[in-house]
Amino acid sequence: xxxxxxxxxxVPVFEEAPVELRCNYSSSVSVYLFWYVQYPNQGLQLLxxxxxxxTLVKGINGFEAEFNKSQTSFHLRKPSVHISDTxxxxxxxxxxxFYFGTGTSLTVIP
Amino acid sequence: xxxxxxxxxxxxxxMGNDKxxxxxxxxxxxxxxxxxxxxxxxxxxxxxxxxxxxxxxxTVPNRFSPKSPDKxxxxxxxxxxxxxxxxxxxxxxxxxxxxxxxxxxxRLTVV
Numbered sequence: 001x002x003x004x005x006x007x008x009x010x011v012p013v014f015e016e017a018p019v020e021l022r023c024n025y026s027s028s029v030s031v032y033l034f035w036y037v038q039y040p041n042q043g044l045q046l047l048x049x050x051x052x053x054x055t056l057v058k059g060i061n062g063f064e065a066e067f068n069k070s071q072t073s074f075h076l077r078k079p080s081v082h083i084s085d086t087x088x089x090x091x092x093x094x095x096x097x098f099y100f101g102t103g104t105s106l107t108v109i110p
Numbered sequence: 111x112x113x114x115x116x117x118x119x120x121x122x123x124x125m126g127n128d129k130x131x132x133x134x135x136x137x138x139x140x141x142x143x144x145x146x147x148x149x150x151x152x153x154x155x156x157x158x159x160x161x162x163x164x165x166x167x168x169t170v171p172n173r174f175s176p177k178s179p180d181k182x183x184x185x186x187x188x189x190x191x192x193x194x195x196x197x198x199x200x201x202x203x204x205x206x207x208x209x210x211x212x213x214x215x216x217r218l219t220v221v
Binding site (some may be wrong): 032034036038042043044045046049051088090094097098100102103105 | 151166200207210211215
């Protein structure tokens with residue numbers, strides 16, 4: 001069985017401040033991990049993914065995430081957010097099936 | 111060229127009608143999916159097809175019927191539309207476990 005938990009449903013943050021969006025997962029098999037972003041009224045776009053190798057993964061738009069196997073986490077971070085980062089962010093895990101978390105709404109405040 | 115394209119982008123229809131949403135991918139992927147995103151942004155898989163064969167059929171009303179004429183197309187037909195069917199429907203494709211490519215979505219509104 002697999003599951004994905006995004007611990008924060010809404011995260012407000014001021015412009016140019018750092019942000020961390022949290023994601024924990026559980027799985028009985030090895031997994032691949034993903035972060036997707038959904039801008040208002042748009043589809044889902046892949047931000048980054050962890051398949052193997054280095055546990056620190058860099059993605060588009062200055063985002064990065066770190067895979068922590070012992071804590072079964074894959075938190076997303078950005079050192080300085082912009083207004084344009086306001087969006088819904090989805091963590092996803094693929095073990096024997098692809099599961100999405102419930103999403104975190106990031107709002108960047110001017 | 112759009113990798114995964116869905117049509118229409120918006121669909122407004124009355125209760126009881128039958129409608130279809132089309133999806134095409136030009137990535138050469140073997141597997142295609144339909145997801146439903148509700149008003150709370152929750153994404154739920156509905157169907158998955160691998161090379162025209164149904165491999166995932168989650169618990170959805172049998173008013174929803176997917177059809178895959180070839181591995182590049184996966185259409186979704188919905189009979190007797192209900193108010194609760196209002197949502198955004200996403201098509202996606204993948205070649206392996208390493209990630210999905212999504213279409214831009216179809217916003218269905220049933221009135």
